[in-house]
Amino acid sequence: MKRSLLFSASAATALIAVPLLNQPANMSAEASPINGSEKPVTPSPYPERPLFGDTHLHTTNSFDAFGAGNRLSPNEALRFARGEEIISSSGIQAKLSRPLDFLVIADHSDAIGVTTDLYNTAEADLNDPVLKRWRNLMHGDRNQAYLVTREIIAAFQSGKIPQELIRPDRVTAMTRRIWDAQIDSVERYNEPGKFTALHGFEFSLSIKGNSLHRNVILRDGADKARSVLPFPSQGTKGPEPLWDYMEAYERASGGKMLAIPHNPNLSNGIFFALTGQDGGPMTAEQARRRAAFEPVIEVTQIKGDSESHSLLSRNDEFADYGDAGWENGNAPLSQLKKPEMFGGEYAREALKRGLLIEQRTGVNPYAFGMIGSTDSHTGLSTADENNFFGKFSNDEPGAGRMNTVVNPGIAESRIGYHYLAGGLAAVWATANTREAIFDALLRREVYATTGPRMSVRMFAGWSFSSSLFTGDWVKAAYSKGVPMGGNLSAGKGTPSFVVQALKDPIGANLDRIQIVKGWVDAKGLAQEKIYDVVWSAPKKRKIAKGRLTPVGDTVDLATASYSNSIGAPELRTVWRDPDFTKGQKAFYYARVLEIPTPRWTAYDAVRFKAKPSAGAKLKDQERAYTSPIWVG
Incomplete structure (x- = not known):
């Protein structure tokens, strides 16, 4: 494309x-x-x-x-x-x-x-x-x-x-x-x-x-x-x-x-x-x-x-x-x-x-x-x-x-x-x-978002499961949980998070959705952890040594173009925190990454036949950040 x-x-x-x-x-x-x-x-x-x-x-x-x-x-x-x-x-x-x-x-x-x-x-x-x-x-x-x-x-x-x-x-x-x-x-x-x-x-x-x-x-x-x-x-x-x-x-x-x-x-x-x-x-x-x-x-x-x-x-x-x-x-x-x-x-x-x-x-x-x-x-x-x-x-x-x-x-x-x-x-x-x-x-x-108009939802609750994605799941998520920006009060078990991202209709496919967690540990030190929770091509891409394998790269800098032959138009999942500690206050937000696309510098290079400086970045993965949900 x-x-x-x-x-x-x-x-x-x-x-x-x-x-x-x-x-x-x-x-x-x-x-x-x-x-x-x-x-x-x-x-x-x-x-x-x-x-x-x-x-x-x-x-x-x-x-x-x-x-x-x-x-x-x-x-x-x-x-x-x-x-x-x-x-x-x-x-x-x-x-x-x-x-x-x-x-x-x-x-x-x-x-x-x-x-x-x-x-x-x-x-x-x-x-x-x-x-x-x-x-x-x-x-x-x-x-x-x-x-x-x-x-x-x-x-x-x-x-x-x-x-x-x-x-x-x-x-x-x-x-x-x-x-x-x-x-x-x-x-x-x-x-x-x-x-x-x-x-x-x-x-x-x-x-x-x-x-x-x-x-x-x-x-x-x-x-x-x-x-x-x-x-x-x-x-x-x-x-x-x-x-x-x-x-x-x-x-x-x-x-x-x-x-x-x-x-x-x-x-x-x-x-x-x-x-x-x-x-x-x-x-x-x-x-x-x-x-x-x-x-x-x-x-x-x-x-x-x-x-x-x-x-x-x-x-x-x-x-x-x-x-x-x-x-x-x-x-x-x-x-x-x-x-x-x-x-x-x-x-x-x-x-x-x-x-x-x-x-x-x-x-x-x-x-x-x-x-x-x-x-x-x-x-x-x-x-x-x-x-x-x-x-x-x-x-x-x-x-x-x-x-x-x-x-x-x-x-x-x-x-x-x-x-x-x-x-x-x-x-x-x-x-x-x-x-x-x-x-x-x-x-x-x-x-x-860094510019693309991707649609991103995030909810947290105590009883969400993968069966949520039937019927009017958004209505159900509002009735049984809280959306991004909300506070999830104490409940039983482990909190679950519903995340969905749809690509920009005229933009790039999606690479992955991550959830970023922050908390204060028992020693009073602030901690963070990033979880890859859903990604494109799950049959081919795996987490190895704590890192998800890259989505790939279709950017052609000679024409300032890319292809949606990789990535996914939609990603969604219900995820539970495997490291949840009851009574520990934490925040969670989603970060959604697109596949690599040209930056404005690459478009300028083609449009004006201009040679970029050696330090100029010509492509990147644009993204979205949701507001956090606080639990505890």
Whole structure:
């Protein structure tokens, strides 16, 4: 099966050099409202299919996105997510092969719109020489304009941002104007039952360059969203002020918010700390607040994968996915990584740390579900390897982007090929509405994929057997057990787990399903184990010396294609934990692996006849991670 390219090499080559930086900011085709009234959507008794979306997309309103050339407003971003064809900021026709089911525009609350405002300010009206320089760079070529992004980020992180740019009255007025316009766009394209647009923003807290970012999502409509402004991270030293803001919003409006941490892999060990913000032991109240406001984390996106790391999970042959290039330091590479930092950066280790903290305080702060999203700063939510539009608009499709140095002048710099194509959030909601999607996130009935739209279910119970797969087994699983994200209370015997995965209908076959278990042993040490529970070609493939034999590899790099002659379109089983210890608290989540497929770098090499650098990875096994189920 050969995956098609969603834009042609000739079109991309012809249009990639078109400079749009000198055109007015927020240029947009006339935004057309969705026709028809909002008819009530009747929820199903239980979730019947996963909804796929992105909770982390930036438009021209994010200061770094604009500085890197993004000229797509929330209107274009929403139209694109709904399946319309649009023109990217670099002049390329862009379209999804399949629309998304939902989208959150999560522009940075800090400095929202300031680069747009600076761009549109006459040079003569600026007093600060740094601002004049930035303004003129943004009116230059794309590479010069991107310098502004890096310099503004560095200025914010060092506290040396020109005060003329962030004068409180100016920022407040600008934030109000941009937030109200974004609310209008989100309302315009929200169509319950067909496509859901949710209100949200990104809280971009960094401590000395170490990422503590969160995406904040509202359950509510325009009336409640207008009652607040996006909460900025400047001046805060931890997430607690954000939780205060969320708590105040809920108390005043009767609405609901949740926060989704992302890129813990760039936090240099502080995201999933064992301590509280003051450096002392985490208290039960601190743990309670974190668990309440942050029920889900973004475990995979363009800037790497945060499920686990080979230094933490030495017996996991698949623990290195998306690590390359992102394991050497924090986001700006202002501080390099030390081995002891890895434990506070990856989801699996955090889940184990949560059990340790729960033993001491009675509350698990890291009882989170897992999703993926893009973190694209192009206004284009693309997660497919053959349709990757880059992290920023200045690295949209083109011959040299995979070999571009991301951090010039730094020896440990990342290279363009280190970017992943993205991720998606998969949500088991009872309807395609704001309320149902938010509630599914809140109860953690969600999972992450690295891009493919595979359908994955997981349940736990005390009486499941292989005979479950007759009749309406999903209904039976809900009635006799708990789905992913749930807590299975104590029962008799050994818990059993039902897992099913269906391949992406237009994607690759499946290699295997694994169950990852974590627990704290009798000595108080956190442990983990990975079980291969069902796999393709079971008559040919066996477990030898603790490892399942590989599925094979059909990737043809000369054509950037692969074949579904190996793997399976569906895998499912009922599995019992052979190492279960009664009374021992543990978590279990499923990891689903596809057969090997080409990465976006391989598609670029064929499309643009570009030679990849020696370190560029050209193929991989994409995957999904379910939210855990806790037992005990």
